[in-house]
Amino acid sequence: MTKRSVSRRLVTSLASPKFSLNILCLVVTVFVLLQIWLLCLKGVDDHDGSWNYYALAWPQSLPVNASLQKGLTFVSYNHYDYGNMWHGLSAMVPFIAWSLRNQCEKPQRWVLYHWGELRFGMGNWLSEIITATYGQNIEFLRFVDENKPVCFEKAVVMRHNEGGMSRERRMEVFDLIRCKARNYCNLSLSKTSKLRIVELMSMTDVLVSPHGAQLTNLVLMDRNSSVMEFYPKGWLKLAGVGQFVYQWGANWSGMRHEGSWRDPVGEICQFPDTDRRCMSVYKNGRIGYNETYFGDWATSVLGKFKVRKMEDVVERNNGYGSVNGCMC
Known part of the structure; x- marks a missing residue:
């Protein structure tokens, strides 16, 4: 096949309606993809x-x-x-x-x-x-x-x-939230109750609290701080996966969830303890504790924290202390 015949066939192909339509579709597709919707x-x-x-x-x-x-x-x-x-x-x-x-x-x-x-x-x-x-x-x-x-x-x-999200990305976010919240409170002229909470949590090493929304404040503590959580009777069987949210939250924000106390004694429900209707009875129940168990538990948590604090106090506070230390 001569060069002239090859050129003639190429020109014929380019001029064919089918080829032209394919090129047009390609051009339109590229144009659409490049548009900003x-x-x-x-x-x-x-x-x-x-x-x-x-x-x-x-x-x-x-x-x-x-x-x-x-x-x-x-x-x-x-x-x-x-x-x-x-x-x-x-x-x-x-x-x-x-x-x-x-x-x-x-x-x-x-x-x-x-x-x-x-x-x-x-x-x-x-x-x-x-x-x-x-x-x-x-x-x-x-x-x-x-x-x-x-x-x-x-x-x-x-x-x-x-x-x-990955744990690393979550920790980056919570580091920024913690840093910005502390700077915001330091710069604010009026110390509202919410700002005082930020200040208080920045000085808290071990948070001991019943399960509840207030535990969200744990993200405002320094990394490697400890959380001890208490539950009323009945939560383990009836509360579902949501009862573990602050264990996850502690892990995601760089804290240490040191375990939970689940009170075996509490309000009496007229239905079997696996009946969902009992949750309304147990949900806001009072929480008691075993002094011996809590004493051993607290001693262990405080001992481990003391060791960590001596080892990495500089690292834990790196980037949190000044207005210019935040990532943004």
């Missing part, structure tokens, strides 16, 4: 998430009646309650991790969904933590017209908690 949200329902919608749109083809929000928006969409200290913090951790990986970028606003329903605030404790972490007040976007979509120049959407 904007997230658009619509709906104002805080009781039924099925009436709230989302869509993607090109910047040049936004809906006629849409408004465009400039800057970065964080969109949280999950089943966690933002009023609960631990649940809310779990939902926020992935956003802080994203900021750590993106030059500490801060959001201009937040959009919160709970089971698809809009929420317009966080619990006071969580709000203070996020304010301290980002160094700015939180702005929650309110959709004022259910018929007008809102589009975002840049949006980060999270639909999970920190469960899928």
Whole structure:
């Protein structure tokens, strides 16, 4: 085959409708992939998430009646309650991790969904933590017209908690939260009760507490601090995996969960102790303790902590003590 015949066949192939269509599809595909799609949200329902919608749109083809929000928006969409200290913090951790990986970028606003329903605030404790972490007040976007979509120049959407993150990344996040919270409290002119908690936890080496949301404060202690947890009667059989959340939290934030005391004595339930109806009886029960057991347990925990403190006091406090020591 001569060079001329090869050239003729190549030109014929390029000119064929089938080849031209394939090239066109390839060009269109590349063009679409290179486009920046904007997230658009619509709906104002805080009781039924099925009436709230989302869509993607090109910047040049936004809906006629849409408004465009400039800057970065964080969109949280999950089943966690933002009023609960631990649940809310779990939902926020992935956003802080994203900021750590993106030059500490801060959001201009937040959009919160709970089971698809809009929420317009966080619990006071969580709000203070996020304010301290980002160094700015939180702005929650309110959709004022259910018929007008809102589009975002840049949006980060999270639909999970920190469960899928590595332990190293979680510890980075909690290190930042701890550092920022301490700096925030030192710089604040008014010492509210929440700020005093941060100060108190920074001086706490061993936290002894019943199971409950207050244990979320353990993330504000120094790394390698210890946690001792107490449960009322009945929790082991009836409370499910949620009863272990502070064991996980201690591990994720660099603390040491030193075990639990489960009171074998407590309120009497009229049903068998494996009946779910008994949980309402046991849930807020009083907790007693065995003095001999607790004495041995506390001696062991304090002894191990004393050794650790002598060995790594410098390492534990590295980067936490000054305003310039935080990662962001």
